[in-house]
Amino acid sequence: MPELPEVETTLRGLRPHLEGRKVRAAQVRQHQLRWPVEPGFTRYIRNARILKLERRAKYLLVHTDKGCAIWHLGMSGSLRLVETGVAPEKHDHIDWRLDSGLKLRYRDPRRFGALLWTVADPLAHELLSHLGPEPLSEAFDGDYLFASSRKRKLSVKTFIMDGRIVVGVGNIYASESLFQAGIRPDREAGSISRARYQRLAVAIKQILQQAIAQGGTTLRDFIGGDGKPGYFAQQLSVYGRTGEACPSCGRAVRDMVLGQRNTFFCSSCQR
Structure with missing residues (x-):
C-alpha cells in the first residue's frame, strides 16, 4: 500500500x-x-x-x-x-x-x-478533519506522544499507526521506527517512558525522511509520479525479514500479528 x-x-x-x-x-x-x-x-x-x-x-x-x-x-x-x-x-x-x-x-x-x-x-472535509499532526512537523515530538499515550493499553505499534494520533506512519515505517528506537511493538502504549517516546519520535522522522529521499518503498504496484520507483525497500531492517539476521545483533528477526497486521521485530534489540 x-x-x-x-x-x-x-x-x-x-x-x-x-x-x-x-x-x-x-x-x-x-x-x-x-x-x-x-x-x-x-x-x-x-x-x-x-x-x-x-x-x-x-x-x-x-x-x-x-x-x-x-x-x-x-x-x-x-x-x-x-x-x-x-x-x-x-x-x-x-x-x-x-x-x-x-x-x-x-x-x-x-x-x-x-x-x-x-x-x-x-x-x-470529514475524511481529513479528525487527523492528527504530520509526523515531520514541529507539532509532533516525544512529549506529544507521551502525553497522548497515558492510560492507553493498546500496543505502541497500533498507537502510532492511528491517524488520529499521528498521520502517515503505516505498517512498514512503524515496524522500522520501533526497531530503530529499540521498543517492542507489543508494549502497551501507556507503559512507555517519555525518554523512550522521544527516541521513537526521532526515529519516525528519520525513517520517513530517508524513505522520502529515496523515493518511497516499492513493494508491488507503486510507481512515483516522476516514473521512478522507490528504493527504500532495500534498506529495511526488520520489515518482511522473518528468520533473517537482525542487522544489529545477528539474531533471527521474528514476526507477530498486531491489529491484524504482520509486525516484524528483534526480541533482543527491542524491549
Missing part, C-alpha cells in the same frame, strides 16, 4: 508538471472506486487552473481556481504523466488532459483509491 513517503514522492514528482497548468478536459472510465466519483466531476474540473499541490496524511490535495480535488491512492493506486497518444490500459480509470499536452493518469487495479471534490476547505 502506498504510504506517506510514496504519496510525498508522487507529490514531488507531479508538482512541477501540474502547478500553473489548466485541465482542459477529464475522462472518468470507472466511477466505482472506494467512493463513487461524482457524476459531475468532469464538468467541475474542466478548464480549472491548478494552483498548488499539497499532501495531508496519505491524501494528495490538488487545489484549483474552482475547487479542490482530493486523491487517495488506496492499496494499489498510482498517478503518472503520459503523452496524449498513450492508450489507457485495463486499470487506468481516470485521465486529466492538461494544456501542456500531457495527461495525468490514475491507475488502480484494486479500486480502493478515491477521487473526491470539494469547494470548501479540504482540511475541514
Whole structure:
C-alpha cells in the first residue's frame, strides 16, 4: 500500500508538471472506486487552473481556481504523466488532459483509491478533519506522544499507526521506527517512558525522511509520479525479514500479528 513517503514522492514528482497548468478536459472510465466519483466531476474540473499541490496524511490535495480535488491512492493506486497518444490500459480509470499536452493518469487495479471534490476547505472535509499532526512537523515530538499515550493499553505499534494520533506512519515505517528506537511493538502504549517516546519520535522522522529521499518503498504496484520507483525497500531492517539476521545483533528477526497486521521485530534489540 502506498504510504506517506510514496504519496510525498508522487507529490514531488507531479508538482512541477501540474502547478500553473489548466485541465482542459477529464475522462472518468470507472466511477466505482472506494467512493463513487461524482457524476459531475468532469464538468467541475474542466478548464480549472491548478494552483498548488499539497499532501495531508496519505491524501494528495490538488487545489484549483474552482475547487479542490482530493486523491487517495488506496492499496494499489498510482498517478503518472503520459503523452496524449498513450492508450489507457485495463486499470487506468481516470485521465486529466492538461494544456501542456500531457495527461495525468490514475491507475488502480484494486479500486480502493478515491477521487473526491470539494469547494470548501479540504482540511475541514470529514475524511481529513479528525487527523492528527504530520509526523515531520514541529507539532509532533516525544512529549506529544507521551502525553497522548497515558492510560492507553493498546500496543505502541497500533498507537502510532492511528491517524488520529499521528498521520502517515503505516505498517512498514512503524515496524522500522520501533526497531530503530529499540521498543517492542507489543508494549502497551501507556507503559512507555517519555525518554523512550522521544527516541521513537526521532526515529519516525528519520525513517520517513530517508524513505522520502529515496523515493518511497516499492513493494508491488507503486510507481512515483516522476516514473521512478522507490528504493527504500532495500534498506529495511526488520520489515518482511522473518528468520533473517537482525542487522544489529545477528539474531533471527521474528514476526507477530498486531491489529491484524504482520509486525516484524528483534526480541533482543527491542524491549
